[in-house]
Amino acid sequence: MVRRSASAKAYMARYEFETLQVTSPTPHVLLVELNRPEIYNALNQELGRELGECFKRIHDDRHCRAVVVAGAGKHFSAGLDYQDLIKLVEKVSKPVNEPVDSSESLLQGNDIGRKAKFLNGMITYFQESFNSIETCAKPVIAAVYGNCIGAAFSLLGACDVRYASKDTLFQMKEVDIGMTPDMGSLQRVPKTVGNASLFKEMIFSAKKFSSVEAEKMGLISNVFADAETTKSAALELAQVISTKSPIAVQGTKVCYRYSRDHTVYDGLRFMANWNMTMYQSEDLIKGVTATATKNRTPSDYQDL
Numbered sequence: 001m002v003r004r005s006a007s008a009k010a011y012m013a014r015y016e017f018e019t020l021q022v023t024s025p026t027p028h029v030l031l032v033e034l035n036r037p038e039i040y041n042a043l044n045q046e047l048g049r050e051l052g053e054c055f056k057r058i059h060d061d062r063h064c065r066a067v068v069v070a071g072a073g074k075h076f077s078a079g080l081d082y083q084d085l086i087k088l089v090e091k092v093s094k095p096v097n098e099p100v101d102s103s104e105s106l107l108q109g110n111d112i113g114r115k116a117k118f119l120n121g122m123i124t125y126f127q128e129s130f131n132s133i134e135t136c137a138k139p140v141i142a143a144v145y146g147n148c149i150g151a152a153f154s155l156l157g158a159c160d161v162r163y164a165s166k167d168t169l170f171q172m173k174e175v176d177i178g179m180t181p182d183m184g185s186l187q188r189v190p191k192t193v194g195n196a197s198l199f200k201e202m203i204f205s206a207k208k209f210s211s212v213e214a215e216k217m218g219l220i221s222n223v224f225a226d227a228e229t230t231k232s233a234a235l236e237l238a239q240v241i242s243t244k245s246p247i248a249v250q251g252t253k254v255c256y257r258y259s260r261d262h263t264v265y266d267g268l269r270f271m272a273n274w275n276m277t278m279y280q281s282e283d284l285i286k287g288v289t290a291t292a293t294k295n296r297t298p299s300d301y302q303d304l
Contacts, residue, residue, distance in 0.1 A: 037073030066238035079150025145227035154183035245283035246304035
């Protein structure tokens with residue numbers, strides 16, 4: 001039995017959630033698992049809220065340097081929890097003469113403005129949970145296996161690196177249930193994949209596609225034999241990242257995201273302003289020395 005120190009227990013206590021399981025397999029690395037395996041890690045309001053809160057904490061966690069996102073059980077995620085979605089939609093579809101509780105009173109009747117405001121808030125609520133992954137300063141690696149459906153596909157788009165097992169089935173299912181994807185897949189994934197035609201084929205038809213097709217499209221960078229191998233490979237990459245300068249790694253993520261959404265010139269000016277400060281960090285000397293001596297460990301650098 002592995003005994004954890006009091007400080008380690010206190011550290012992990014910051015990451016105790018109902019719908020997420022967060023562990024630290026190696027120093028400076030966190031494994032965040034969607035933890036609703038009984039319903040294939042379907043995303044409900046609580047999971048969305050906790051996912052956002054978790055990555056906001058990770059963003060400010062000086063000890064963490066890389067994150068792996070996975071799913072508990074056999075599947076990454078089945079997408080939105082339909083039972084939860086139905087309850088939300090029912091709030092705006094009740095007829096005027098049907099009793100409602102006080103929390104729903106503003107939605108009673110046919111006032112489009114109030115219904116629209118409620119739906120806007122609901123959609124934004126879920127979007128922010130995935131935004132927190134993209135804006136987290138630490139590199140986020142997704143380990144995907146089993147099913148990756150609908151909103152879970154959008155979650156992938158917010159991650160930096162994506163690995164998948166060869167038996168993974170992907171599906172953009174939203175059009176099948178009469179809705180347009182609104183969790184970020186239409187905004188992020190086109191800036192990631194290299195085959196727009198294949199991507200549009202998937203989102204318009206809602207057909208399932210394999211890891212081979214996902215790799216062909218550029219959505220994932222590596223395919224592995226099974227779930228365990230996929231998760232191990234993601235954790236291995238996270239451990240390698242954890243040995244690099246946190247200033248260099250986190251700065252790279254920030255500057256990459258900025259440059260993606262701006263012109264080349266704007267990106268270069270942003271980079272110059274960023275590095276006129278970061279070049280003065282002691283990490284630069286340590287990095288050069290570690291490269292010259294071929295000896296690099298996480299302890300080379302201070303937490304950031």
